[in-house]
Amino acid sequence: MDTVANHPVTQQATDAVVNGPVGQAVSSEKAKTSAEFQDLADSRKTPSQPAATGQPLTHYHSLIYRLLSWKNPRATGITFATIVSLIFVSRYVDIMRYTFRALYTVLGGAAAVEVVSKQLLGNGFATQMRPKKYYTIRKESLERFLDDVEQMINFVVIEFQRIIFVENVWATAAAFLSSFASYWLIKWLPLWGLTLLSTIVTFLAPLVYVSNKELIDGHLNHASNLITEQTSQLRDLASQHTSQATETVKSYAGEYSQKAQEMIGQARGRVNGSSMQPNDFPTAPKTEPKTSEPKVSESDFPNVASNGASAEPLHAQ
Structure with a gap:
């Protein structure tokens, strides 16, 4: 193999491939x-x-914005193709079944080779392949991984709240359209199909916007101006109706207040212009009226006789 590798024909072919147009293009694309x-x-x-609350965002905000903005088209394209491939693989390949199959094959083969090698050679093959020290995850690597997980979770939580509380009205509107479309599409599309469609829209929608930025921004500005004008007209109309209603209420209040003052003045005039004198009222008594005690006689009560005895008169108490 060394002779073949060092042969002039092989060297010339290698140089033609590596240093030729194809090799240079491949090297250039790889470097880029x-x-x-x-x-x-x-x-x-x-x-x-x-x-909007003043709290800092996560570093995943910068990473995902950079990824979806297509500022690095090769990296974004490869990421997009990888995600789409994983979706199709998870749909048409039973990953869990093949994973367990590979696991039991490796474990069974290792056990069988260990037993056979001990019987034939006296030393187990797996025993000789065993490292002197088992591999462990370093604390620094584990902390970096947990920090990335924390940043990713907080990215999702913060973005959800920014959409709910309308920090960006266009982002909230886009989320509304996406959720509304997903609500209807889930009736006809399976979960993997909806995931595939969401991935395509997520990656290609920014690309369409970047490619037609001026045109889309023009339409958005025109729509924003129309909304602003309509809002101003509605505000002015509401202000006019409010001022008219206020003036009407003030006029009615002034009229009723004037009428009330006139009625009060007329009542005061009647009281002040009356000819009543103190002698027109009866004199109040100065002493309490005397009450006479009722007179009770014996004839007012019947006589009661029992066993021939004379009845005694009953006296009123």
């Missing part, structure tokens, strides 16, 4: 792709602009 992925990894920084 590596540079874009490195730039995407370096974009994981906390944005300088905080949320």
Whole structure:
């Protein structure tokens, strides 16, 4: 194999492939792709602009914005193709079944080779392959992984709240349209189909916007101006009706207040112009009236006789 590798014909073919147009194009694309992925990894920084509440955002906000903005087209395209491929693989390949199959095959083969090698050679094959020290995850690596998990969870939580509390009206409107469309599409599409459609829209919608930014921004500005004009007209109309209603209420209140004052003045005039004198009223008694005690006589009560005895008169108490 060394002779074949060092043969002049092999060297010439290798040089033609590596240093030729195809080889140079492949090397150039590989270098550009590596540079874009490195730039995407370096974009994981906390944005300088905080949320509406003043709290800082996560570094995944910068990473995902950089990914979906297609500023690194090779990295974004490869990521998009990878996600779509994983969706199709999870749909048409029973991953869990093949995973368990590979697991029991490896474990069974390792046990069988260990037993046979001990019987034939006296030493187990797996025993000789065993490392001197088992592999462990370093604390620094585990902390970085947990920090990334925390950042990802907080990214989802913060974005959900920013959409709910309308920090960006266009983002909230887009989320509304997406959820409304998903509500109807889930009746006809399976979960993997809906996931595939969501992935395509998520990656291609920013690309369409970036490619037609001026046209789309023009339409959005025109729609925003129309909404602003309609809002101003409604505000002015409401202000006019409010002022008219206020003036009407004030006029009615003034009329009723004037009528009330006239009625009060007329009543005061009647009281002041009356000819009543103190002698027109009867004199009040100065002493209490005397009450006479009722007179009770014996004839007012019947006589009661019992066994021939004379009845005694009953006296009133």
